Amino acid sequence: MKSRQVTIIDIAKALNISKSTVSRALTNHPNINPETKKAVLELAQEMDYQRNMLSISLVTNKTNTIGIIVPELVNSYFSRVIIGSQEAAYRAGYNVIICQSNENYDQEISNVNIMLSSRVDGVLVSMTKETRNFDHLKRFEKKGIPIVFFNRVCDEMIVPKVIVDDFEGAFKLTEHLIEIGKRRIAHLAGPDNLIISRKRKEGYLAALKKHQIDIDEELIIPYDLNLDKVKIYVNHLINLPNKPDAIFAINDPTAIEVIQILKSKKIRIPTDIAVAGFSNDNYSAFIDPPLTTVAQPVEEIGKVATELLIDQINRDVKDWKAITKMLDTQLVIRNSTQ
Amino acid sequence: MKSRQVTIIDIAKALNISKSTVSRALTNHPNINPETKKAVLELAQEMDYQRNMLSISLVTNKTNTIGIIVPELVNSYFSRVIIGSQEAAYRAGYNVIICQSNENYDQEISNVNIMLSSRVDGVLVSMTKETRNFDHLKRFEKKGIPIVFFNRVCDEMIVPKVIVDDFEGAFKLTEHLIEIGKRRIAHLAGPDNLIISRKRKEGYLAALKKHQIDIDEELIIPYDLNLDKVKIYVNHLINLPNKPDAIFAINDPTAIEVIQILKSKKIRIPTDIAVAGFSNDNYSAFIDPPLTTVAQPVEEIGKVATELLIDQINRDVKDWKAITKMLDTQLVIRNSTQ
């Protein structure tokens, strides 16, 4: 059972003044006697008064809170986005509430409901890998709550988005693999509904094409981002009559998993099979062998997305702008490919 | 500018019934005509009504939200605790708001204020490395808001705590180093105000003592958990006339940093210097060489702490229990020590 906390009324009574005066003293209101203000502030301090954001939000119809919906927090990627986002949010006077969808569509819907009940002023979203219908996300727009996508964006909604150049990143990476002499480059591609999956695959294909390497569909594995299945795919690949000499995984956790599996089979990396990932996760530099990957400015993504969101919040609905910011990637070459 | 969302009154008007009836229909109230209820529910769905938690919390004096204050989210440790906590919280119908103190005392105070303004029903706290005064945390207790510590706990407050047996973990680890033949075991010890630092150091000392190894104060480095300084300390250690043959770092990120530095100096691990950490972070198994460490049931810590907290929330203040749960650790031996 919760006990009631100190309120403005308590202070007003103790000082024998009106609540509105106390309220004014507490909110930098211009018309207030400095002495009254001082007295209120001191008593507030003494009584450990803490303003009740619930009431304030209720009356101002603004919570100064933004919601973030991410697929997961286990890997470092989304955690880092959140770090960047929180920093930008706090600087602008916003708090942040975080929901994980656990890559599950239904849970994403339930997350939307939480955000809506909490009356967040705006939301940052990176969809689950199974999200193909966007009605639940469109509810935000309809209610006048701005939404900004990052990383896993949605083509069907005309809203601000923050992405990296996945095509170019994958292209550069694949070209690097070709340059070190690899010709049979396998790709663990992500689910087709995610644009990042498609773009990365397109970059991979474009690089092969540029270097006149025939595309072998057998080497392109549709993969649902479930790490448990990587073993099956890698086994399949290394048992092909015409084995791959490189594996480009859609992301770093997958690439790291690939490396573990190859090592357990005494396959030499990169001599027999080179391995590359995408995103440059925190520990990718430290694993054995260090992983070649495409670095993303992850914290920056969170920061930019949050700034775009707060900008939308401060606009009238009719003035919403649907800017897409594309940030640069950087090829990071490490020993897993050289 | 935010536009107002659909309210109970809107539904009441549309159906030409009273708001209380709508409210009852929306809240599984027993006394309600099934037909009225059906009509309300359908209209609510159609109008995309979403209950306003701000109002509900204001009147029920309960937010069904718990706050978590952690020092940082960069490393996987606290992220994983949060994963465990969120799971337990959601299961019990609670949401979670997260604040990072960034290892900064003043920011921790500001986090406390955020939690207080948000009227969380309870808080989970792991202190910053600089927290030596606990007045800000005691404010929760005084206001009847239960607090549960985990990992970095506070001896001065008699509240529930969830920890692991740091002494035993460090003891087993140090003993393992001794068993593989190491005698000059250095320790990068954490700040003395953190109990985990002291316990781990005590475990280390106890193991040395048990095996009659003289304690060399020169090998015990007081370290403030700032990764940037690790290089200085490692350099200092390897330039000692009587070098260490093992380094036990207070946590895994530090140990991984130590490994990078030793490798850059062509010092062989573990032959020249063995390295061990604490907590078994996500990637510690994959780095080169794989890191020997003491595994903690991290997600479990979050889960147990949250359950204890919710239990406190459901109790009357006078029935609060100050249980300390100590979870087991497990020595994980990998190639950095063998």
Added chain:
DNA sequence: CTGTTAGCGCGTTCAG
């Protein structure tokens, strides 16, 4: 089963 009333804690009029 339903409607009316009061009030949660606060900001914001409008009068003085």
Added chain:
DNA sequence: CTGAACGCGCTAACAG
């Protein structure tokens, strides 16, 4: 500069 009155959206208590 200060006070009184109203209302944000909702639940709870009391009447019917």
